[in-house]
Amino acid sequence: MLIAKPRSTDLANAAPTEEPLPVIGAEEIEPRFRAVVGRGGERRGIRLERIYWDGLGRMSSAGKMTTSDLVHYTASQMPESGNLASLLRVLSLKWALRRLDAVEDVASMANLNAVIQASPSPTILLTQDKKIHLFNDPFLSMLRQRLPLGDTAQLTRSLRFSIDTQIEQAITTLNLNRGKTLNTGFSIGVGTQSMRGQVNLALAPTHEKSMLIGYISRY
Structure with a gap:
């Protein structure tokens, strides 16, 4: 099987373009409180910044589950001395980075x-x-x-x-x-x-x- 090598008129790769950093609004860093009720009726009050709630919402949609189910799943992995809000932030970012890696691989x-x-x-x-x-x-x-x-x-x-x-x-x-x-x-x-x-x-x-x-x- 013959693998074609890239053909280019540019002998040197172009310098990568610098992407501007996003602007963070005041409303985005203010924690938002939500009461999440699990399947067994267990009620949890959680405070997270909007971007993390957005991330959890996208995770829930992709996994075809509710946000409550996602919170319950995360809580089941939490150690006794753990913090659920912190764990949800880590989970949200880890999921986003994994998706980013997959997209960048396809778009290479x-x-x-x-x-x-x-x-x-x-x-x-x-x-x-x-x-x-x-x-x-x-x-x-x-x-x-x-x-x-x-x-x-x-x-x-x-x-x-x-x-x-x-x-x-x-x-x-x-x-x-x-x-x-x-x-x-x-x-x-x-x-x-x-x-x-x-x-x-x-x-x-x-x-x-x-x-x-x-x-x-x-x-």
Whole structure:
């Protein structure tokens, strides 16, 4: 079984973009009291910040259980000298981190490369700074067919790629229309030669930074 290696016009990985830290509102840090009644009628009064109640709610929905059942489960694991509210905070964060790990694994650059390599049509990964970060063999075959210049390294090094729609605008449009694609024109130039065609753009399923997958539909 042949595993395709990532193809990239960028020899060095781009520096990771810095994500701004979230702003914390005053109402978010104020503990909220709730009375939780278990199946046996046992009543527990719990004070937690809103974000933890939100986390427990998402855990309950994912596990198809009530928040009361979740609190009862947590209480059953609590040592005699333990604090139920603290244990619920730890459980909520641990569940969120486990979900984050799973999402980041699925949305990794390695998996994204596999999606691009599996496409039978010429396909690229386009960064927000207008660079082709990954491409597949059909894309390279298209270039060799239409722009027969030198070896692969020379071809990709001098490649100029642009789309008729501003990349920032394309990303904004696709973010506002989740599940949709955007068709636009493109142009490729190498030296004095050039070609035009149509490309279908979709948001790349990656958490690292905003990128577009481009499926060449006509050239």
